[in-house]
Amino acid sequence: MANASTNTRTNASANASAVDTMPAVRKRHKIRVSTGERVFDTLNILFMLVLIAITIYPFWYIIVMSLNEGNDAMAGPIWFWPRKFTLINYEYALNNPYLIQSFLVTVARAVLGALLSISVLLLAAYALSKRYLKFRKTYIFLFMIPLFIGGNVVTNYLVIAKFGLLNNFLVYILPGAFSFFFMIIIRTFIEQLPEGMEESAMIDGAGYLRVFYHIIIPLAKPILAAMAFFVMVSAWLDFSSNLFYITKKSLYVMQYWLYLVTLGQSNTDFMDAMKVGAAIQNAAQGVSAQPTPQVLKMSTLVIVTLPLLFIYPFFQRFFIKGMLVGAIKA
Structure with missing residues (x-):
């Protein structure tokens, strides 16, 4: 009985130490990202955002023009939102x-x-x-x-x-x-x-x-x-x-x-x-x-x-x- 209790305590302490060392192991094996990869990811995201904006803007321009008064639209270019909103x-x-x-x-x-x-x-x-x-x-x-x-x-x-x-x-x-x-x-x-x-x-x-x-x-x-x-x-x-x-x-x-x-x-x-x-x-x-x-x-x-x-x-x-x-x- 004493040996069994000793083994149980030993296994529990081993498990606890293993759990304590898991974050350190994960931190040690964390994938390192180089500076070049960070720059590439940033430029890639910016490029995709610009591409999305170029693709969506024509549709947005049509909606903006359709919601603007006609005489005001002839007065000058409209870019991002109606100057004089109307549903007429x-x-x-x-x-x-x-x-x-x-x-x-x-x-x-x-x-x-x-x-x-x-x-x-x-x-x-x-x-x-x-x-x-x-x-x-x-x-x-x-x-x-x-x-x-x-x-x-x-x-x-x-x-x-x-x-x-x-x-x-x-x-x-x-x-x-x-x-x-x-x-x-x-x-x-x-x-x-x-x-x-x-x-x-x-x-x-x-x-x-x-x-x-x-x-x-x-x-x-x-x-x-x-x-x-x-x-x-x-x-x-x-x-x-x-x-x-x-x-x-x-x-x-x-x-x-x-x-x-x-x-x-x-x-x-x-x-x-x-x-x-x-x-x-x-x-x-x-x-x-x-x-x-x-x-x-x-x-x-x-x-x-x-x-x-x-x-x-x-x-x-x-x-x-x-x-x-x-x-x-x-």
Whole structure:
């Protein structure tokens, strides 16, 4: 018993001394940073801060200009904050009937285009994920051809005209419904799913359609959300389809109006509607000054860009997970 108590006290004292010496050991093995490394880290941080400021400043400048009175903005340059803060520019922009109409067209195009594109991509990816599919390599080869051999503006216009899609809302949706690159990513995601789930479902009597709707679609939600976000952003920012195939003003998208305005065509119906609305509202409110075309352009640009900034947080978690998993073998 005495030996046991002595051993216990010895072990306790040894542990205590070991604990006491741990900070000294850690301090002794602390990595030393040289003066050159400190200078490099400092310069690297400063460089990144300057790069971030250069990247963000154009967007900040647009916001500042859109929140400043038009006549004051013409008096001199504005750098970091509005000199005369006002929200009247956004009020005039939102009262423009062309902006509201083009906003609805753009939203319909982005949402319906994303739904159709995801449906087509998922069906093609699920079929091509089956290695026993007949002529599978032939289908992939045919889908791959447009990646390397694409039509020019004239041939694309002739095809669109032949299908009767000129001045048709479907021209925004149908031509871009399929993307081989996105299909490959979705197919790779489906191929990584456990085959046992699909096999067990078929043993229980489920067919391909049932497996597709009840197993594949729920499990593929992350990659589908990521692809849907890509398609919506592409549709939201595109104006070339409007430029080449649409002449009806009722089908104009917001980006095309901005394209006309930034070209300096201040006599377009879009700017005329803003000026008329501003004059009517100024007369009703007894205000003599009205927003200038410059600040109206900036406020319209902010209105066009904001929806994407609000949508992205909802897709972020699906976007990161889907892209990481779907692109492992793509």
